[in-house]
Amino acid sequence: MTTSAQDPGTPRWVVRPVAEADFPVWRGLFAQYCAFYQVDLTEEHAELVWSWIHDPAHEVEGLVVTDQAGTPVGLAHYRAFARPLRGAVGGFLDDLFVDQAARGSGAVDALFERLRQLAAERGWNTVRWITSETNYRARSKYDRVATRTPFLTYDMAPAEPEN
Template sequence: MSAVTIRLLAATDRAEWARLWTGYLEYYQTSVPQAVYDGTFARLTGDDPQNFNCFLAEVDGRPVGLVHYLFHRHCWKIENVCYLQDLYADPSVRGQGVGRALIEAVYAAADANGTPAVYWLTQDFNETARRLYDRIAQVTPFIRYNRKL
């Protein structure tokens, strides 16, 4: 595989971003309405890059991965923290450094923003990704709960 290049999402990336995000959602056996695609892309390419962002990973000029991340306040810290919300590598490039490069790009963006704390969630069955995460991050004992609707 050629070298992985990481860059910020651009307004011209809509189709490739949608393809990758659809792959991510399908991996987790879910989908979202078109209005969510539209709203999310508008936020990612809008005028508030300090809070909601996306990097694309490219190989030979072709997008093969994405990561969404955002900065937010935290009651236990003065500085903001960074939540890495969605991470996806196309199945054709998994195990070739795309995920790691995307996470490291988020780490660098967080450091540049004065936001050294970066965290994310994953499903317990996501064993392939967890092997990477165990090498570059620390697992915590927290269990997530969602409001019952």
């Protein structure tokens, strides 16, 4: 949470779990995020992710960062992941997005700070994420808040079903 320049005691950004009432604004933010990565967001896709976020038995959780009016301007989807090589558990940040109008304002810093707090509270030894190599603006922020790793990411398609 950061404070406002107008009133030092008033939080400028509030980070909180995604609430049921956030769906319309969350969906708009998630649609922008998907569009950036050239992923078509169908209603079925949005509703599936929304159901994951609100299912306590599912691993995915969600945060929003809100402005002073309480309107979400950014989102983060994250989950715990086991790290057998380290004998530890980390946090994985699957999705991070801040609306264009709120970029450069500290909204993403508030999200990162809450993720750092969650890592400490849950005993995670790291918070990890991936981004596009060409996402230069985001990478300039990431280079200031985290350490770039030397690892590459690979995706392998599942086997074709046998007849």
